[in-house]
Amino acid sequence: MIQKIREASGLLTTNWVLFSSIVLTVWLPGSILLVYLRLYVFPEATGGDEFRMLAQELRVSNAIELAFGPIYVGAILHAASRLKQGLRTTYGESMSHAARKSFKLLGTRIGTGLIVLAGFIALIIPGVVLALRFALVDAVVVLENVEGKNARNLSARLTQGKRWNILGTIVLTLLGVVIAISLISFILYLPLSLVGQDENFVIAVISECINSILLVLPIIVLFLFYWDAKNQQTVPQQEDNQ
Numbered sequence: 683m684i685q686k687i688r689e690a691s692g693l694l695t696t697n698w699v700l701f702s703s704i705v706l707t708v709w710l711p712g713s714i715l716l717v718y719l720r721l722y723v724f725p726e727a728t729g730g731d732e733f734r735m736l737a738q739e740l741r742v743s744n745a746i747e748l749a750f751g752p753i754y755v756g757a758i759l760h761a762a763s764r765l766k767q768g769l770r771t772t773y774g775e776s777m778s779h780a781a782r783k784s785f786k787l788l789g790t791r792i793g794t795g796l797i798v799l800a801g802f803i804a805l806i807i808p809g810v811v812l813a814l815r816f817a818l819v820d821a822v823v824v825l826e827n828v829e830g831k832n833a834r835n836l837s838a839r840l841t842q843g844k845r846w847n848i849l850g851t852i853v854l855t856l857l858g859v860v861i862a863i864s865l866i867s868f869i870l871y872l873p874l875s876l877v878g879q880d881e882n883f884v885i886a887v888i889s890e891c892i893n894s895i896l897l898v899l900p901i902i903v904l905f906l907f908y909w910d911a912k913n914q915q916t917v918p919q920q921e922d923n924q
Contacts, residue, residue, distance in 0.1 A: 683851040687858065690902040693762060702895050703773050704757045708750040713890035716742060717883060752787035756780030758898055759824040762905045779824075786829040787820060794819050794834060814845035817852075820901075821908035840911040848907055855900050863893050 694701055720739055728734040757773075757780035764771035794816045802809030818837040823829050828836060841848060870889050874882055 683847065683854055686851050686903055686906050687855055687899075689906055690855070690899055693765060693902050694899055697761070697765060698895075700761055700771070700773060700776075701758060701898050704754050704761065704776060705895050705898055706891060707757075707777065708746070708754045709894035710887075710891055712743075712746045712750070713887050713894065715746075717886040717890060721881060721883060721886070748788075748791075752784040752791065753777070753780050755820055755901060756783045756787055756824045758901050759821050759905055762902055763825055763909070766909055783824050787823045790819060790823050790829045790833050793830060797834075810849075811845075814849055815841055817841055817845070817848050817904055818908045818911070821905050825908070840908060840915075844907060844911065848904070851903055851907075852900055855903050859896050859899055862896055866892055866896075 716739060719742060720735070724735040724738050728738065757776040760779040761771045761776040764776075798809055798812045798816065800809075801812040815838045816834050818840050819833050822833045822836050822840070826833070826836065867889055870885050874880065874885060
């Protein structure tokens, strides 16, 4: 688990500019919109109800992720794959590849999400199991020439025997990301608290952008599970051919 997290962190930090550029293509304008709505629209629309404001913000954030997530996630996966092969990669090449795969990834994500949701509605455990079976669907769609049911089937094969390891690693990764986000938020907002100011538009946008970049880490972790699983499949095939 820790090894995967360290490797993912290394990929992110050594290629910070590339991954940040990819993420901010979507989440810089997305963050500006969310912060504007949070500060100037939702309080008036909800009468200051914190719960309703959070619910509305989540709806907008999820809509952005649904529409544009396939583009930046696809670009991250393509870039990570090239980097693991020791090949040079660029922002433009990664975004171009992701754009070509975006509709396939969007359709597969929607279908997979509905299946997992049905599992959670039935019982919590089936939903978790299905989520783990399909954990590598994004990487499969972006890096293999498959989509839909075929992508889900391939993800299920690649995750076989590794699902609880994937769950544990993702939980640890998200815990680390949450801690990092909390620390960064504290540092960013400390000067505001010293002057008696609760919120600032620019600081809020910067904070949102940093959060979005840090959330690349779980995507890279899942990619590394995909990468290792594919390599494990390749080795026996090569041995059989010999």
